[in-house]
Amino acid sequence: MSNHVINVPDLSCGHCVATVTTVLAGIPGLSESRIDLRQKRVQFRLADDTDLATAMQRLREAGYPAQNLAG
Numbered sequence: 847m848s849n850h851v852i853n854v855p856d857l858s859c860g861h862c863v864a865t866v867t868t869v870l871a872g873i874p875g876l877s878e879s880r881i882d883l884r885q886k887r888v889q890f891r892l893a894d895d896t897d898l899a900t901a902m903q904r905l906r907e908a909g910y911p912a913q914n915l916a917g
Contacts, residue, residue, distance in 0.1 A: 847877075847891045850898060852912040854905065857886045862910070869908045873901055888912070 854866065863881050866888060870879045875896030880889045892898060898914065905912050 847893060849889070849891055850901075851887055851889045851915045852902070852905075853915055854886055854888055854910050854912045856910050857881070857883055857888075859883075865908060866905065866910055869904050869910070870901065873904060876901060887915070 857863065857866065860883075863883055866881060867879065870876055870888070870890060873896070875893035876890055877893075878889075878891045882888075890901070892901070902912055902914070
């Protein structure tokens with residue numbers, strides 16, 4: 847399992863949090879997601895066989911483009 851922190855600049859309200867939560871819940875291998883609305887950050891864990899690009903693509907498709915803060 848690997849930990850990830852991403853910045854989601856378009857997070858602005860509770861509806862955004864609910865949408866991002868739903869998107870992340872639908873990604874196999876993604877767990878323990880935590881969303882910080884104030885800092886516009888999302889933290890989660892990925893199984894070793896799950897690619898971070900999958901999460902980033904799903905968020906982008908839902909209207910929430912993100913940047914990986916880990917570099």
